[in-house]
Amino acid sequence: MTNPDKTVREKLNELFELVDEKADATARLQIQKAFNMAQKSYGNQTMADGSPMILHHLDVAVIAMKEVNLGPTSAVCALLHSFDTDQPDVRQEIMENFGENVLEIIDGFKKISALQTERVSFQSEAFRNMFLSLVNDIRVILIRMAHRLHDVRAPEGLTKKQKTKFFNEIKYIYIPIAHRLGLYQIKSEMENDLMRFEHPDIFRAITDKIQATKSKREVYIKDFIAPVEKELIAAGFDFEIKWRTKSVASIWAKMKRQNVEFEQIYDIFAVRIIINSKSPQREKEDCWMVYSIVTNIYPPNPKRLRDWISTPKASGYESLHTTVMGPNKKWVEVQIRTVRMDEIAEKGQAAHWAYKGLMKSKDVDDWLLQVRDVLEHPEAIGAEYAYRTQKSNEYVFIFTPKGDLKRLPAGATVLDFAYDIHTNIGSQCSGARVNNKLVPIRYVLKNGDKVEILTTKNQKPKPDWIGFVKTQKARNHIKRQLKEEKYKEAEVGKELLLRKFKNWKLKSPEDLVNILVKHFKMDSAVDLYYLLATDKIDLALVKTVLTDYLKQQEEPVETEGGTEEPQPEKTIPKKEEDETDVLYIGDHVKNINYRFAKCCNPIPGDNVFGFVTTLGGISIHRRNCPNAKRLAERYPYRIIDVKWTGSEEKPFYRVNLKISGKDELGIVESITKTITNDLRVNMRSIHFNTKGRKFEGRVSLMIRNHDHLDQLIHKLKMVKGVERIDRTK
Structure with missing residues (x-):
């Protein structure tokens, strides 16, 4: 049985050896101090598989330094990444012993660890960009990558739910980032671990086939390369030849894409010839000369020629690919490019990951290249600065309660988020719960916020909303809804004003409306109607304005020939009852x-x-x-x-009554007799129920008017047993 303490000591010594290779004695002291703090904090705590928790943290620290090529600072953070930095005393201790930078990285690690990634597959690009913009230091994500790599190396201790979550993150977040940073060994391992999880039987079958042919393949490659090298040297080329066996995951992807079996894959391994051309003008010529040499030795498959030198890809990728028939009639893929082309393909914007659409941002691209250089040359001056993320100030990434990710412009508010979900949710938004805290609709959202919108049925868009929303979508919807609400209210105001004109016995309402619009200095009649409906303009003021206008029209006008009284087109009746x-x-x-x-x-x-x-x-x-x-x-x-007003035709109107009281013998007969015989009222329907010694009946009648109804109710109340009569719908 393995001694846990011995295993911990061995792992710590391995970490010290890595530190000694990369840094000075001061860094070793920092690692020792972090280890002591971690061991004291974690105590005898164990992981799900029973191993000491401190061993888990040591493993992550070793992976961060050995495989990701990070420095001692990252190892310190890996050892302390489970510390609860929300506790003031913990923050103070970390700050005093290791400084603000370490505390910031641990805070960032905690932040991205709390993110919901269950639905990452639906918006993988947005998640990656959000990850990169959420933290201040790329080492947060690189340490997290090391953590996930450690997790999937021993999946037996994980639950099914944990495995699904971890492998989703690896598939959609960490593999693309590892590829971009040139961490190909980690990328390849993650891809293989992922395939082993998703398709264990297929992974095992392909692995067995690759392993069975390994020694033969190495001999075959040497035999393949030998004549090519001889001819290239004879032609005077300065060149390098590389070759590699493709990963199990890569081979499986090609089998699926081409719908073929393992034995039918042309390029289980690939050969790359990289030429150091003497001048840029000779690059294309040199590549085609090498192609000619290779195809003179081995016959090519014309259908498998890919000329991205004469016509580079839209991304800028340049290379000449061909598949030739090697010894023993086996197909081999050969890639031909210059040093410049290889540099662009591997590190530039046209690199393999870019033209397959894994990430799009030029700023992120340039910055990741900086980080990659630091990982490859950690001793370089300015390495610490390059780890700082080049945050974009253009967008924030927000989570819905279900874990979906929304991208909004920086400065977006709760109301912007609500309108981004749905117009109706936006128009009824009254606030939100952001990270389980109540906030108003004006609250400005931050990267990684989890937002649950609160709505109220009586809520309506208000003009001041336009002033603080950030997105054009929200602004347009608010303007349209305000306009619709204005027109709806304006219809009410119009009906009100036209009815007043009729009561005031005024003619030509369109002319009068134009007079009012001009008087109140408005743009249109709609504005007038809206202000009337919302009581912003009093009808008494409207009447005063029109009265003054009409009086001016009635006053005599002085002319050279004397006095003339023009006849007004509109007059206000002087009858008192019209007022x-x-x-x-x-x-x-x-x-x-x-x-x-x-x-x-x-x-x-x-x-x-x-x-x-x-x-x-x-x-x-x-x-x-x-x-x-x-x-x-x-x-x-x-x-x-x-x-x-009076009516000569005396029409009848339906009235419904509810009658209740004591259940006397013959009560129903007495009520119906009173209705039909005494008052000659026509019944449309009648229904009675009894419960114990009480009854309740509903009667539908045809009544001439209110007096007729009062007379009937009075008669019914005189019936023995009737206690209450109510008028209903």
């Missing part, structure tokens, strides 16, 4: 758009009022209607007085 705004309704009143409200079913004689609806027309309600109080409080400017 009161009253709507008369009845059977003989025509050309007035009104209806009886279904919520209270008024009948002639009821004490009623009118309500101007948003759809046009007037709704008639009883004064004791259940909705009367609400309408009067919220829309007082839309309430009008209504009076009934």
